Amino acid sequence: MLEAIRRILGLTWKELLAVLKDPRGRITLLIPPVFQCLIYGYVATYDLNDVPYAVLDRDRSAASRDLVARLDGSRAFHRLADLYRTEDLKTAIDERRVLLVIGIDSDFERKLLLGQPADVQVIADGRNSNTAGTALGYVGAVVTAFNADWRAAHGQGGSQVRVALRAWYNPNLETRWHMIPSLIGTLTLLQTLLLTAMSVAREREEGTFDQLLVTPFRPVEIMAGKALPSVLIGFVQATNILLVAQLWFQIPFAGSFLTLYTGLSLFLLAAVGIGLLVSSIAATMQQAMLYSFLVMMPFALLSGLATPLSSMPKALEDLTRVNPLRYAIDIAERVYLEGAGLDLLLPDLWPLALIAIVTLSTASWLFRHRVT
Amino acid sequence: MNATERSRPRPLSAKGRRVWSLVRKETHQIVRDPSSIAVGVVLPVILILLFGYGLSLDVMNVPVAVVLEDPSPDAVELAAGFQLSPYFEARLLTSMSRARELMLARQVDGIVRIRPDFARHLSLGDAEVQILVHGTDANKARIIQIYAQGAVGQWTARRAAEGKDVAGGPVIVRDRLWFNEANDSHYFLVPGLVVLVMTLIGALLTAMVMAREWERGTLESLFVTPVRIDEVLLGKTIPYFALGMVGLSLCLLAARFLFQIPVRGSVWVLAGGSMLYLLVALGIGLLISTATKSQFVASQVTVLVSFLPAFMLSGFLFDLRSMPAVVRAITTILPARYYVAILQTVFLAGDVWGVIVPNAAVLAIMAAVVLLLSRVITRKKLD
Amino acid sequence: MSAAGGNPPVLVGRDIRKTFRRHTGDVVKALDAVSLEVGPGMLTALVGPDGAGKTTLIRLAAGLMTADTGELKVLDIDVAADPQQVQERIGYMPQRFGLYEDLSVLENLNLYADMHGVTAAERRERYPRLMEMTALGRFTDRLAGRLSGGMKQKLGLACTLVRLPELLLLDEPTVGVDPLSRRDLWKIIRQLVHDQGLTVLLSTSYLDEAERCDRSVVLQEGRVLAQGPPAELSRKAAGRTFLAEPPAGQTARGLQARLLDDPGIVDAVPEGGQVRFVRAAPEADPVASVGALQGAAVVPAQPRFEDGFMILLRGTAAAGQALAGSTILDRPPERYGDEVVIEVRDLVRRFGSFAAVDHVSFEVRPGAIFGLLGPNGAGKTTTFRMLCGLLPATSGTLRVAGVDLRQARASARQRIGYVAQKFSLYGPLSVTENLEFFASAYGLHGGRRRDRIGWAMRQFELARFARLPSEQLPGGYKQRLAMAAALLHQPEILFLDEPTSGADPLARREFWRRISALAEQGVTAIITTHFLEEAEYCDRVAIMDAGRVLAQGTPAEVRRRARPEPGRSPTMEEAFIAIVEAARHGESPHAASVGGDA
Structure with missing residues (x-):
C-alpha cells in the first residue's frame, strides 16, 4: 500500500514537472483562466448600460420633454438623435444606429391633462431580442415612475396596485454575480479535461506509455497518478478565479470554503474521469484534443451558464443530468451566493460522484484492455 | 538540362496543377481522419441541433409559489392570473414559510405574495403585491420580474375594462419588437451558431492541420520541390474553405427549414459575408499554426484568440452595448463582431447596405491582412 | 548523360559556418568552417558520429537553412x-521522410509527381x-502509415525519384531499415548512379555503406576530418588491422572487451x-x-x-580517452x-x-x-511486447523469471528492465528528474534512491548533463x-x-561494452538489432521472418547456414540474407533450428 502511494506520488510529481517546467505550459494553464474571468466578468452580462435611442416627439410639450428627460437621466439611456420624420425612424433602426425609437403623439400632453391614457410607442431592434427585451423593461420602469409622479402632482387618484420587487442573494440583480461563480466550473473544466486527455495521449504518441507499463505500476496507480495532478491544477485555477471574484469584483462570498472545495473535488474528479475516457479512445494527441473539444462544447452549452436550463425541452434537460458542469455551476453559485451547506447540495453532489466513479472505472478498464 | 525543361512546361498551368494536387491531398486527409470529420461535420450538426432545439433564452414555465394570504375574491382573481399565465407554473400556497422552504431548495424561482390585507388596501388605493425572485441568475430573475409585473398589469387592465375602480398609468407603453415580433430567442441564437461553426472549421481545424504538418515533418520533403509557399497555403485554404461552405449550407438549411427562421436579406449577401469571414478565420488559423508549429499550443491559442472571443465578444450572445468601453475597444479588432453584425442584419432585417457595406469592408481588409501576413511569415526554412 | 571526370562539381561549399542556440542559451557550433565538393555522377557519403553536423549540412544544401557565413553553391x-x-532541380529525402501516412502509396507518389510537374506519359513510363x-x-x-519501416523508406526514395533529379540528397536513408531492405535501397541508388549518371550526397552511420561510395567526407563536431575515396581512409589502417582467434575457453566478446x-x-x-x-600504431x-x-x-x-x-576519430578530440562503457553493478543478480x-x-x-508471431519457441x-x-515486420517487436506483458498472447506459453508478466502481479515487473526502440523517456524533464x-516507479526511496541515482550518474557519466532536459541530450547520452x-x-x-538503431559506431561500441x-x-x-555484425556479441541468436523463427543457435552455428563461398567464411549478414531468402522462396523445409536445440 505504502509502495503504491509512493509510486502514485512519484508519477504525480513527474506529471506536474512535465506540465509546469515549460514556461508555455505554465502560462497556458495559469494566465488564461484569470484573464478570461476578468474579461467575461465585464462582458458576460445582459445588463445594459448604453442604450442608444432616438426620439420622435411630435408633441414638444412640457410633459413629453419631461418624459424624455427622465430617460436621459437614467444612466442606461443615451439619446443619439431627435427625429422629425417617420421615415428616419426606419433607417435609424435598420442601420443599427439606435436600439430604440420612442414615438410621442402630438396629443400626448392634452390627453394626459384630460386624464385620458396617452400612448408612447416604443420600437425596438429585435435582432438581439434579449437585449431589446431588457431595454423595453427599462423604458417600462421609467414610464411607471413618470406615471406615479404625474398622478401625485395632478391629484389623479384611483386605486393602484404597487408591485414591490425584491431579489434574494443578488439584490441588484447583477449578471456578474451569476456569471463569475459559474466560471469557476466552466474554465477549470476545459483545461483539466484537456490536460488529462493530452497527458495520456502524449505518452502514447511518444512511446513512454510502454515504458511506464513495464514498471511495477498497476493500471489503477497510473490512473491515479494521471488524475491527481490535473485535479491539483484544477484546484489552483479555481482558487485563482475565486480570488478574482472576491478581490477584483468584490462579490461577497456567503458560504463555506470547505463546502465549495468538497463540491469542486468531486467535480474535478468527474472532469478528469471524462478526460481519461477521451484519452483511452484517442490514438493521437490531435484526436485527444479534438475529441475533448467535441465533448466540451455541448457541456458548456448545456450547463445553464448562458441559457437557462428550465427553458430547454424536457428531454434535453434530462440529458444535461450527465453533464458535470451543470452541477458544478449550481454548486458554485449556491455556495458562493446563497451560502448553501452540504445538505442542500446533496442533489448536486451525488450525481457528480456517480459520474466520477463511472468514468474513472470505465477508463481504468479500457486502460487495461486497450493496451495493444 | 533536359530534366529542367521537362519539369516546367508552362509555368502557369504547372502552378495550377500543384495547387490542385495539394487540394486533393488535403481532401483525402480530411475524409480519412475521424477527428477532423468530428470537428468539421459532427460538431456543427450537434451545435445546430442544440441551438435549434435546446438552447433558448426565453423563460417559460418558471416555477413560482403564489402565497395567497388574503381569501378575498380580488386576491383570488389575481392569483388565478398567475396560474393562467404561460410564463409561470404557479403553485398556490397559503403559508409564506412553506414558500421560503421551496425557494431555498430551489424548487421555485420566485414567490408572489398577496398579503392578508390586500383587498382592504386595494379599496384604499395602495395595494401591494410582493414579488421575491431568486437572484442568483440575474438575467432570469429580471425576466421573471418583468413577467410578474406584466401579470399584475393584465389583471389591473382587466379590472379597468370591467369598470372596476383601478387606475392604470396615464401613460401606456405600446412596444413593438421589429424583426422579431414573436420575441423568439432563436432568431438571434442561430445567426450566432453560424459564427461558431465558421470559426471552428476556419480557424481551429486549419491551425491544427498546418501545425501537424510542421510537427510530423511532412513539410520538410515537400519544401524541396518546385512548390511555392503560396501554393502550400492555397492547398490548405481551399479545402477548408469548401468545408466551411458546407457547414454554412447546413446551418442555413437548418435555420430555414428546421427552425423556420426567415432570411430577409438575400442569400448571396449572406454567402458573400460568410466567405469574407471564412477567409479571415482561415488566415488566423494559418498564422497561429505557423507561429507555434505545435498542435497543442496551436489549439490552445486558437481557442483563446478566435473561438472564445467569437462566442463571448462578438455580440451574438452578450450585447456589445453592455460592455465597458475598454472591452468594447478590444472587440473592434475581432472579426467575429463584424460578421455577427452582417448575419443578424441579413437574417432578420434585410439587405441594409448601411450595415453590410462597412462591416464587409472591415472583414475584407482583415482577410487581406491576415492572409498576406501568413504568406509572409511562412517560409520554406527550418531554422 | 554526363559522365564524371572533367565536369565541374555539382556542389561546392567554402568555409561554411552554422551555429544554433539551445533553449538553455548556450550556442552550439553545428558546422565550423566546412569546405567540400561533390563531383557529378558520383556517390558521396557524409559520415561521422552523432552531432557531427551531417543533417545540418544536407539541409543547407537543400535550401532549408541558411549558413551564418561561407558560400554554398549547388548546381552552380x-x-x-x-x-x-x-x-x-534536386531531390531530397530527409531523415524522417514526411510521407502522408493517411494517403496511399500511389497518392503519395502522385502528389510528388504533381509537385514536379511530371506528365501522365512520363508517369506511365516511370512508375x-x-x-x-x-x-x-x-x-x-x-x-x-501501414507500411513497415523499410517500405516507408523505399516509398520516400521513390517519391524523390518521380523525376530524375540533378542532385539527390539523402539524410540517413537506411536508419531503422532491416538488412534486406537496406540492400534493396542500395541497389536502387547504385543503379541510378551507374545507369543514369545520378549524383548523390548521402549521410550514413553505417560505415560499410560509406565504403561502397565513390567519395567519403568524414565530419566530426562540425569539422571535416578527411575527404576522399574511402579506400584512402582504409589505407590508414593498413598494417595495423588484425584478426585474433580467442584462445580456447574464452569468448570473442570477452577478448574484445579486454582489447578495448x-x-x-x-x-x-x-x-x-x-x-x-586495430592498433594505435603499426607494429x-x-x-x-x-x-x-x-x-x-x-x-x-x-x-x-x-x-x-x-x-x-580516436586520434582527434577524444584522443587517448578510453571508450566509456564498462558498467559495474553494485549488487549483481544472484546466480x-x-x-x-x-x-x-x-x-x-x-x-x-x-x-504476427507464429509458433515461436526459444x-x-x-x-x-x-x-x-x-x-522489419518479422514479429520481433510483437514478441518483445508479449514478453514484457504489454500485449496478450493469442496462445502459447511464456515465462519470464518464472512468471507470465501479463498475468503476474505488477511487482513481478520489478525484475525486468526495458529499453524501448525509440528514446522514450520524458523529454522536457531533466536527466535527474x-x-x-523511475526510481520512485521502482519503489526506491530515501538513501537507497540517492545511492542508485548517484551510481547511475557515475556509471553512465551523466553528471555533467544532470540538469539538461533529456530531449536536448546528445544522441549517445540519450x-x-x-x-x-x-x-x-x-x-x-x-x-x-x-537499442543501437541510428547510433553512431562509437556509441554502438560503448553500448555493447556495457551489455557485455x-x-x-x-x-x-x-x-533486437538491425546491425547484423552486432549479432556476434550475442551468445545465441534467433532469426525471425514473417512471425516464425527460421534459425536459432550460436552465431557460429547460424553463420554456417549460409552457403559458403569457397575460401571465405560468410558474415552474419550474408547468412541472414541467405536464410531469410531461402525461407521466403520456400526452399527450406527444415526451417526449424540448427545446432543444439535445448
Missing part, C-alpha cells in the same frame, strides 16, 4: 540567394520502373567468432605489448573503411545456476487473421545475451540515460528493442 546556384531554383525497383507494386493502395581496454588498441570488434582489432609483431592477446592466434587482416574511421530465465513455447499472436539462460534478428521518477533508467532497480533481465559487462555479472539480456 548560390543556395542562400535562390533556394527555390535549387529545390526545383513501373519505380515500383519494380522498390517492390511496392503490390501495395499501391495501402496507406503509407588496452591503450595500444584503437578499436576491437567481434567478427565471425574472431576479434578484429611488426601484432601481439607485442598487448597483454590481452596472450594465447590468441593473430593474423593480419584486410583493413576496412571502419578501421580507418576509428583511427581518425540461478543453469535454470532457464526466459522460456517461450509455441507463442502465437494474431491480429485478425494475420499471425529459451534464454541466465547471464546470456540473446539476439532476436529479422527484417527522469532518474528520480541512450545512456535510457539504460541508466532501466538499470536503476538492478533488474535480472534486460529487454532491449533496437552486465552479462558477465549475471544479467540476462534479450535484444
